[in-house]
Amino acid sequence: MIGRLNGQLLEKQPPWVVIDVHGVGYEVEASMTTLLALPGVGESVSLYTHLSIRDDAHLLFGFARAQERALFRALIKVNGVGPKLALAILSGMEEAAFMRCVRDNDSKGLTRLPGVGKKTAERLIIEMRDRFPEWQDENTPLPMEAANGQGAPRDHLADAEAALVSLGYKLTEASKMLAELDPEQSTEALIKAALTRRMAG
Template identity: 75%
Template sequence: MIGRLRGTLLDKQPPWLVVDVAGVGYELEASMTTLVALPGLGEQISLFTHLTVRDDAHLLYGFAREQERALFRALIRVNGIGPKLALAILSGMDEAAFIRCVMDDDVKSLTRLPGVGKKTAERLIIEMRDRFPHWEQPLGMGLPGEGATVPGSTITRQTAWADAEAALVSLGYKPMEAAKMLSGVDETLSTEAMIKAALTRRLAG
């Protein structure tokens, strides 16, 4: 089992990233919460990881915080919740927000997440209430990189917007829905910040 990676960030194409560890490039999938927290390419990073072994692939998931990984592992033990949906949930809200939804029976907020219907939200609340690891309440986000701007031309901004839209679609949103979520978002933001802003607006309803 690969539990943690420390190395150089080589590539970042939400929701994917590549980390060079002693000359080996590890491809990982991560939530937008983690991606927004990452520094620029070429910088050193350290991620908690979870490895899923399937018949056709070995999939590695990366997390900026151990608490986020713990919640991911708790989510994928819920009936009907796979890694893709777990990452979508973690992209839409942090650990503290998810805990509040469960403790407050907030079905409405959970159903704003892609792939989470009313029945799934109700199942999450019922099953997760007794499955939380014994962690302290996570602190406020304050993630480095959030709000970072993308220098350059209109083409660069358009590329960032297109990448953000593609990432939202990969999380489970329909193309028209993704475009609507990004409507009005500051186009000078980085791709990751655009996505996070769109997800925050979506959650706020």
């Protein structure tokens, strides 16, 4: 089991990053919360990881904090929730907000997340009540957005749209979420603003 990676951040293209650990490049999929907490490309990075082994692939998921990984592991134990949906939940809602939805039986709030319908929301509320690990303290600070590294010019709007689609949003919905946002912002900033707009709406 690979539990943690310490190395140099080689690539950052949401929702994927590549981390160089002693000459080996590990491709890691991460939530937007973790991506926003990462340093710039070329800098040192440390991520908690979860390795998912399937018949056709070994998938590595990365998290900025142990508490986020604990929530991810709790989520994938819920019937019908796989790693992709768990990442979408972590990307679209902060841990404290998720806890409030569970505690308040707020299934409507959870259905705003991509891939979460009414039945899934109700299942999350029922099954997650007894699965809050030690990270449940709402005073636990959440990661803040880090400065972005400098690199070649990119179409940040297109990258943000692709990242939202990979999280489970439809292309038309992703485009609508990004409409009227400043395209000069970084990809991470665009994603964060789009997700905030989606949850508020």
